[in-house]
Amino acid sequence: MQISLKIALLIIMLIYLFCIAKSVKNKNMRIGYLIFWMIIGILLVIALLVPNLVDNISNFIGFEIPLNMILCAAIFVILYLIFHLMTLISKEEKNNTLLVQEISILKERVRKLEEKKE
Numbered sequence: 655m656q657i658s659l660k661i662a663l664l665i666i667m668l669i670y671l672f673c674i675a676k677s678v679k680n681k682n683m684r685i686g687y688l689i690f691w692m693i694i695g696i697l698l699v700i701a702l703l704v705p706n707l708v709d710n711i712s713n714f715i716g717f718e719i720p721l722n723m724i725l726c727a728a729i730f731v732i733l734y735l736i737f738h739l740m741t742l743i744s745k746e747e748k749n750n751t752l753l754v755q756e757i758s759i760l761k762e763r764v765r766k767l768e769e770k771k772e
Contacts, residue, residue, distance in 0.1 A: 663702055671695045694731070 674691045677683045683691075701708050712723040 660702060664699065667695060667699050667702065671699075 671692065674683070674688060674695065678685065678688045708720045708724065712720040715723060717723040717726070
């Protein structure tokens with residue numbers, strides 16, 4: 655890989671890590687997500703800085719082409735994120751259902767109290 659490309663990618667990765675840290679400071683992201691994305695970013699920086707690291711790891715694992723390993727890892731990360739987000743959505747749907755039920759009960763109580771006053 656050319657040195658100019660490495661420098662450009664390193665600058666992009668540093669901006670990426672800075673944006674992640676800034677989003678936590680602004681309370682746009684939870685610490686758990688910060689750790690996940692920081693680990694991903696740091697692994698990418700290490701892979702960028704250490705020559706032949708990806709080649710050696712892919713050969714050790716048994717991938718013929720390093721790009722296949724990278725794509726496989728990316729697919730697993732995406733699948734993990736989808737699974738995690740689906741569990742969060744399921745929890746929020748349950749919470750929404752409970753809130754709607756509680757609001758309905760409270761509305762009914764208010765309606766009955768208003769009828770008694772009249």
